[in-house]
Amino acid sequence: MTNPPQGALAAAASAASDLPGLDRVLAIANDKGGVGKTSITANLSALYATAEYRVLAIDINRQANLSDDLGYRGSEIDDQGDSLYLALRKGEPLTPRPVPGRPGLDVVPGGVELSDLPDLVNSLIRREGSGWQLALARSLSPIAGGYDLVLIDTPPENTHLIDLALGAARWLLMPTRTDAGGLVGMQLLAERFMKAHQVNPALSLLGVVLFGTSRTATAIHATVRDAVETAFGLPSSPMLTALIGHSERIANQGRARGRVAHELESDAANQPAWWQSLRDGERVRGRIPSTARNVAEDYRNLANEVLDLIVAAEKRADEGEGVAGE
Numbered sequence: 001m002t003n004p005p006q007g008a009l010a011a012a013a014s015a016a017s018d019l020p021g022l023d024r025v026l027a028i029a030n031d032k033g034g035v036g037k038t039s040i041t042a043n044l045s046a047l048y049a050t051a052e053y054r055v056l057a058i059d060i061n062r063q064a065n066l067s068d069d070l071g072y073r074g075s076e077i078d079d080q081g082d083s084l085y086l087a088l089r090k091g092e093p094l095t096p097r098p099v100p101g102r103p104g105l106d107v108v109p110g111g112v113e114l115s116d117l118p119d120l121v122n123s124l125i126r127r128e129g130s131g132w133q134l135a136l137a138r139s140l141s142p143i144a145g146g147y148d149l150v151l152i153d154t155p156p157e158n159t160h161l162i163d164l165a166l167g168a169a170r171w172l173l174m175p176t177r178t179d180a181g182g183l184v185g186m187q188l189l190a191e192r193f194m195k196a197h198q199v200n201p202a203l204s205l206l207g208v209v210l211f212g213t214s215r216t217a218t219a220i221h222a223t224v225r226d227a228v229e230t231a232f233g234l235p236s237s238p239m240l241t242a243l244i245g246h247s248e249r250i251a252n253q254g255r256a257r258g259r260v261a262h263e264l265e266s267d268a269a270n271q272p273a274w275w276q277s278l279r280d281g282e283r284v285r286g287r288i289p290s291t292a293r294n295v296a297e298d299y300r301n302l303a304n305e306v307l308d309l310i311v312a313a314e315k316r317a318d319e320g321e322g323v324a325g326e
Contacts, residue, residue: 011131016167016200019137021144024310026151026206027169031192032185033156036175036211036244039251041153042069043299044306046260049105053148056096058140059110060084060117060165061155067109071258072099080111088135088164089120093142110153121160133167133199140168156185159192166196171206173306175244178213178220183227190231205232206309209302210243240309242301250295253288264288265296 028037038061045057059066062081067073077097087094096106124132136152144150152165166172172193176182186208197203208228210221225239232238254264268288 013199013201015131016134016137016202019134019141021141022137022150022168022202023170023314024147024149025140025144025169026149026171026173026306027154027162027165028151028173028175029154029162029165029189030174030176030182030185031157031159031162031188032176032181035156035177035182035185036209037156038065038069038153039254040173040175040209040211040244040299040302041151042066043260043262044303045105045149045151046070046102047262047299047303048149048307049102050262052104054104054106054146056106056108056144056147056150058084058094058108058136058150058152060114060136060161061110061153062112062114062117063155064109064111065255066107066153067111068255068258069260070099070102070105070107072107072109073258075100077107078109078111079113081109081114081117082111084108084110085113085117085120087139088117088124091135091138094139096143106147118158118160121164130199133163133196135167136164137168137200162189162192163196166192166203167200169200170202171204171310173206174208175211176208176224177211178217178224183224186228187231193232204313205238206306207238207240209240212246212248213243215243215245240302240305242298242305244298244302245294247291247295249289250292261292261296261299264292268292 028041030037041057045055049055057066057070059081064073064080067078072078077099083095086092094108096108099105099107121132124135140150152169154162154165174186174189176186193203193205210224213221228239250261250264254260257264259267268290271287
């Protein structure tokens with residue numbers, strides 16, 4: 001696809017600046033799968049809602065794993081992405097749905113009804129030119145002001161859908177693993193970020209978060225920090241201090257139960273001692289390990305750092321200073 005003319009980009013950028021309510025929209029994205037995008041979206045959304053923020057989570061992934069992590073798959077709100085698809089096709093406001101048992105948290109579900117979304121995007125490109133990337137922003141803008149935070153969970157390896165999220169977001173939060181695949185995905189996303197910034201000048205990189213890593217692998221973390229600086233062309237790394245440690249068992253148990261890390265932490269604390277379960281003839285294998293506490297603390301640290309960074313940036317903007325990462 002050829003680059004749009006500068007006049008078209010300027011028109012799209014002007015249109016983006018006219019859309020209100022998007023100041024606290026975060027796109028959680030990486031062009032690689034398996035780097036923690038959905039887990040981070042679910043855990044941060046649930047933590048902020050628990051802290052009595054009004055939160056909206058948007059799932060633009062046809063696999064809809066967010067519905068597993070937050071426990072609403074198959075519930076009455078799970079429309080498999082139908083309302084999201086229709087809103088984008090018709091240019092209408094999104095229809096959020098409250099997540100059962102999670103006060104303060106609404107979702108726009110994803111699912112199999114989004115299978116035709118790439119074809120819709122191609123239609124938008126033909127019809128609107130460079131302004132197509134603002135389709136999600138236009139549908140989100142009328143309702144975003146009713147929330148303290150909006151988080152968008154993006155699919156891997158689908159550049160057009162990632163572009164929709166970047167067109168609507170004020171902030172990009174990028175999880176990555178320390179392996180080669182995660183870093184390649186980060187590099188590819190950095191390229192999407194630079195292009196999206198032409199259409200959505202308000203978009204900024206909030207930071208990069210290491211996911212599924214050893215908490216003590218400081219040498220590897222330093223290597224990733226250098227890669228982040230190179231990918232985004234920044235003088236200092238935007239890698240966050242908080243990281244999400246490796247615990248495949250916690251991740252699998254959380255998704256199977258529809259429980260996020262801090263809820264598993266509570267469940268683990270309230271379960272009988274292992275010896276008591278064994279004595280009572282209960283299965284020990286399905287127990288929640290005590291490491292749930294470590295993972296829950298990682299997510300709490302990340303939630304605090306993300307919010308601190310946003311508040312600090314808003315304060316700088318109020319004082320007339322620039323925002324790092326623009």
